Amino acid sequence: MTNDIKGLKDSDVALIIGSDTSEAHPVISARIKQAIIEGRTKLIVIDPKEIKMADYAEIYACQRPGTDVAVINGMMHLILKNGWEDKEFIKERVEPETFEALKSEVEKFTPEYVEKISGIPAAQLIDIAELFGKAKVAGLYYAMGITQHTTGVDNVRSTANLQMLCGNMGVSGGGVNPLRGQSNVQGACDLGGLPVVYTGYQKVGVDAVQEKMEKFWNAKLNNKPGYPMTVAFDKAFDGEMKAFYIMGENPMISDPDLHHAEAALNNLDFLVVEDIFMTETAKLADVVLPATTYAEKTGTFTNTERRVQILNEALCGPGESKHDWEIHQMLANKMGLNWNYKCAEEIFNEIAAVTPSYAGMSYARLGNQGLHWPCPTEDHPGTPVLHVGKFAKGLGTMFAVPFKDPAEMPDEEYPTYLTTGRILQHFHTGTMSRKSEGLNRLAGPHVMISVEDAERIGVGNSEDVKVTTRRGTITTKAFVTKRIPNGTAYVPFHFWEAPANILTNNALDPIAKIPEYKVCACKLEKA
Amino acid sequence: MQITINGKSLEAKKGQNVLQVAIANGIYIPHLCYHEKVGAAGKCRACVVEIEGMRGLQTSCSVPVREDMVVETKADTVLQAQRLVVDLMLSSGKHDCLSCEQSGHCELQDAAYYLGIERPTCQYGDINREVDETSEFIKIDRNKCISCGRCVAACNNTVVNQVLDFGYRGHDTEIVFNTDKKMAESTCVQCGECSQICPVGAIIDKHAIGLGRLWELDKVETVCPYCGVGCKLNLHIDRKSNKIVKVSGVEGSPTNDGMLCVKGRYGFDFVGHEDRLTTPLIKEDGQFREASWEEAIELVASKFTSIRDEYGADTIMALASAKVTNEENYTFQKLIRTGIGTNNIDHCARL
Numbered sequence: 001m002t003n004d005i006k007g008l009k010d011s012d013v014a015l016i017i018g019s020d021t022s023e024a025h026p027v028i029s030a031r032i033k034q035a036i037i038e039g040r041t042k043l044i045v046i047d048p049k050e051i052k053m054a055d056y057a058e059i060y061a062c063q064r065p066g067t068d069v070a071v072i073n074g075m076m077h078l079i080l081k082n083g084w085e086d087k088e089f090i091k092e093r094v095e096p097e098t099f100e101a102l103k104s105e106v107e108k109f110t111p112e113y114v115e116k117i118s119g120i121p122a123a124q125l126i127d128i129a130e131l132f133g134k135a136k137v138a139g140l141y142y143a144m145g146i147t148q149h150t151t152g153v154d155n156v157r158s159t160a161n162l163q164m165l166c167g168n169m170g171v172s173g174g175g176v177n178p179l180r181g182q183s184n185v186q187g188a189c190d191l192g193g194l195p196v197v198y199t200g201y202q203k204v205g206v207d208a209v210q211e212k213m214e215k216f217w218n219a220k221l222n223n224k225p226g227y228p229m230t231v232a233f234d235k236a237f238d239g240e241m242k243a244f245y246i247m248g249e250n251p252m253i254s255d256p257d258l259h260h261a262e263a264a265l266n267n268l269d270f271l272v273v274e275d276i277f278m279t280e281t282a283k284l285a286d287v288v289l290p291a292t293t294y295a296e297k298t299g300t301f302t303n304t305e306r307r308v309q310i311l312n313e314a315l316c317g318p319g320e321s322k323h324d325w326e327i328h329q330m331l332a333n334k335m336g337l338n339w340n341y342k343c344a345e346e347i348f349n350e351i352a353a354v355t356p357s358y359a360g361m362s363y364a365r366l367g368n369q370g371l372h373w374p375c376p377t378e379d380h381p382g383t384p385v386l387h388v389g390k391f392a393k394g395l396g397t398m399f400a401v402p403f404k405d406p407a408e409m410p411d412e413e414y415p416t417y418l419t420t421g422r423i424l425q426h427f428h429t430g431t432m433s434r435k436s437e438g439l440n441r442l443a444g445p446h447v448m449i450s451v452e453d454a455e456r457i458g459v460g461n462s463e464d465v466k467v468t469t470r471r472g473t474i475t476t477k478a479f480v481t482k483r484i485p486n487g488t489a490y491v492p493f494h495f496w497e498a499p500a501n502i503l504t505n506n507a508l509d510p511i512a513k514i515p516e517y518k519v520c521a522c523k524l525e526k527a
Numbered sequence: 528m529q530i531t532i533n534g535k536s537l538e539a540k541k542g543q544n545v546l547q548v549a550i551a552n553g554i555y556i557p558h559l560c561y562h563e564k565v566g567a568a569g570k571c572r573a574c575v576v577e578i579e580g581m582r583g584l585q586t587s588c589s590v591p592v593r594e595d596m597v598v599e600t601k602a603d604t605v606l607q608a609q610r611l612v613v614d615l616m617l618s619s620g621k622h623d624c625l626s627c628e629q630s631g632h633c634e635l636q637d638a639a640y641y642l643g644i645e646r647p648t649c650q651y652g653d654i655n656r657e658v659d660e661t662s663e664f665i666k667i668d669r670n671k672c673i674s675c676g677r678c679v680a681a682c683n684n685t686v687v688n689q690v691l692d693f694g695y696r697g698h699d700t701e702i703v704f705n706t707d708k709k710m711a712e713s714t715c716v717q718c719g720e721c722s723q724i725c726p727v728g729a730i731i732d733k734h735a736i737g738l739g740r741l742w743e744l745d746k747v748e749t750v751c752p753y754c755g756v757g758c759k760l761n762l763h764i765d766r767k768s769n770k771i772v773k774v775s776g777v778e779g780s781p782t783n784d785g786m787l788c789v790k791g792r793y794g795f796d797f798v799g800h801e802d803r804l805t806t807p808l809i810k811e812d813g814q815f816r817e818a819s820w821e822e823a824i825e826l827v828a829s830k831f832t833s834i835r836d837e838y839g840a841d842t843i844m845a846l847a848s849a850k851v852t853n854e855e856n857y858t859f860q861k862l863i864r865t866g867i868g869t870n871n872i873d874h875c876a877r878l
Contacts, residue, residue: 026788033687180755185849191856193847219865226870248848290804294752299852303757314747319805324855334828347854435797514877
């Protein structure tokens with residue numbers, strides 16, 4: 001998030017697009033709902049499902065899956081046509097040539113044209129653009145509904161375009177706010193768990209960075225950026241990749257096209273999995289290393305608003321399980337390195353020493369409130385809102401983003417859109433939440449289908465449905481609801497009994513290499 | 528501004544009420560409906576005090592402070608009135624502390640203790656309200672409910688799930704879910720905010736029943752392991768069994784202000800689950816066998832080294848984790864980059 005959670009209440013208008021907020025980020029949804037009932041904020045929801053947040057919305061619009069670029073371009077078309085853009089912000093903070101390019105791109109996205117692509121009625125798009133465009137401060141909130149597309153980067157750029165156009169950057173309650181889905185997904189990125197960057201997004205392959213890191217670690221480093229995971233799976237499938245070391249992840253549930261993922265992992269010479277349970281992925285491993293859970297360790301997580309917070313060890317891990325960092329240290333020393341960390345805090349201090357955005361942090365300073373990065377010096381208060389007064393890069397860049405269809409569209413054989421996501425009661429691959437009998441009783445595997453589709457294939461609520469795509473088939477219970485439009489089906493991906501990712505398409509965004517989990521074509525049949 | 532409570536001059540801010548100033552200065556006034564999160568309701572009348580120049584007793588939660596206000600919380604008339612209120616509450620419910628989960632952090636018990644009430648002076652004979660144990664994680668015992676309204680306010684205004692409300696009238700007033708449905712059949716999402724804010728034992732975390740009084744448990748503040756919001760939570764730990772008994776949200780936390788979701792509050796079974804991995808495992812002939820750390824580390828290090836030497840470091844891929852700490856992601860990528868010599872490291876940020 002460019003902004004912080006507390007500042008949510010300063011949004012005059014909030015736009016939720018591609019986030020089932022009350023299911024996936026319940027506490028943030030509570031904060032947004034508070035602002036709504038207190039009369040501070042008006043909500044716009046744009047989502048293919050009529051999510052619970054739509055009940056609190058001034059306007060709810062249902063777009064066809066994968067048409068976000070067209071919808072946002074359409075909003076910008078109307079905002080520009082009516083002069084609702086923030087002219088001063090654009091003049092002072094945006095590269096003029098990129099603004100011109102955007103302007104000419106959105107020219108053709110008339111409400112009628114957008115209606116043809118997205119299914120959102122022209123009149124409704126006009127209402128949305130007016131409410132959003134006229135707002136003093138509007139915040140934009142999204143999750144994987146924006147990113148998990150072959151046009152994921154295009155979608156994100158569109159959200160940034162819109163927020164710059166309306167001057168909503170650098171103000172409390174505004175911003176581009178991706179709601180991050182895992183407890184430390186932000187931190188894993190910040191700490192160099194990516195193939196192209198070291199900690200704090202210092203780029204691999206840049207001479208000055210290579211030199212700095214080699215000196216700091218006293219090691220010779222590879223200057224070639226690595227492969228993203230999605231590409232590495234393809235390379236494992238082809239036999240080019242020989243070994244995987246997987247820590248605390250379960251790609252055998254979370255990867256797209258699971259048959260392909262399994263074949264890839266089985267094709268490796270050596271697979272190590274470090275985890276807390278014998279996960280679906282660990283079962284395929286040659287060596288499994290037992291690690292500890294959040295309750296058993298001290299350390300830090302960085303949340304969706306970039307706030308670094310301390311975890312305190314409450315319990316001892318079972319048996320001979322060890323903290324992940326202890327395992328890494330044993331391996332490092334066995335491989336000839338000389339590590340000697342005694343506790344997590346010592347590691348954190350090393351992180352601060354090499355990571356400019358964490359440089360001013362220490363456990364003592366984090367205390368029980370935490371600090372937002374960037375926090376470059378020991379007297380810096382942290383940065384709840386990014387881009388105040390100036391973008392880090394200087395002038396903001398807008399992108400002219402043309403609309404592209406998803407990689408796989410419904411056709412005669414597979415006539416229904418399939419989209420996937422989360423539900424409130426479970427989390428990600430279920431490694432943690434599925435161990436709770438209570439949570440399992442509250443929610444199990446299902447496919448959400450429309451009343452029309454249910455009638456067409458002749459199934460009632462809780463009856464078995466066969467969902468088939470070009471990649472595979474699952475059989476699961478029907479959840480028949482008016483909250484999903486005719487011609488769209490939704491499967492939560494947490495359940496090994498009916499894994500949504502048997503069905504999903506592993507077509508990737510060309511830049512971010514993110515798979516298109518949110519759109520593919522399926523066929524529904526009575527099982 | 529300055530106000531005087533019990534003869535002591537105290538700093539107060541405009542907009543505060545008398546009760547808030549008292550709480551901030553460690554002066555106890557019984558209060559059962561007021562909670563800083565849901566504000567003043569002025570319902571329970573337990574917080575009455577004497578204020579100079581104002582007629583009768585005043586509910587301290589609903590009177591805003593004024594410059595030079597003089598407040599008395601311990602006058603006989605005040606204590607007598609508070610005693611009557613608390614006595615009647617005790618009389619109109621089944622407040623049996625002996626086996627009540629809430630004993631020890633029950634605000635009604637605290638008030639009775641402060642006022643020296645050993646037993647209620649009268650007892651309704653006809654109380655037999657419904658106990659609702661239908662829901663997965665929360666038990667509702669309306670016999671212990673004092674109708675303070677905190678849960679109703681929290682459900683509607685804090686977490687804004689809008690499930691709880693008061694139903695029926697007068698003597699029959701009770702909290703209801705939707706249109707008086709059973710909790711399990713209602714639209715309740717089991718976030719547990721009501722259980723956290725209930726001052727008595729009427730709304731209880733079901734799975735913690737009988738597992739220990741709160742004062743017997745250690746409290747450790749940490750961060751929720753589920754989504755990316757980063758809710759702060761307290762783990763209530765039984766040291767004898769090395770187990771989490773209960774989880775509560777940290778009030779005043781800038782991320783969640785005490786709120787949690789059903790997973791963060793109740794979905795912690797995995798930590799103490801019997802299927803946890805407890806020893807390194809090595810696969811031989813398709814079967815896992817237990818191994819020592821020494822053996823497992825030796826095998827992993829030698830395999831990585833030989834694959835690197837034979838095929839090159841870039842044929843090894845590492846997946847970091849969005850569920851482990853910053854420190855552990857740091858040591859992981861440092862190991863992969865300096866020990867193996869590749870930048871092939873990624874995690875499931877995209878998945």
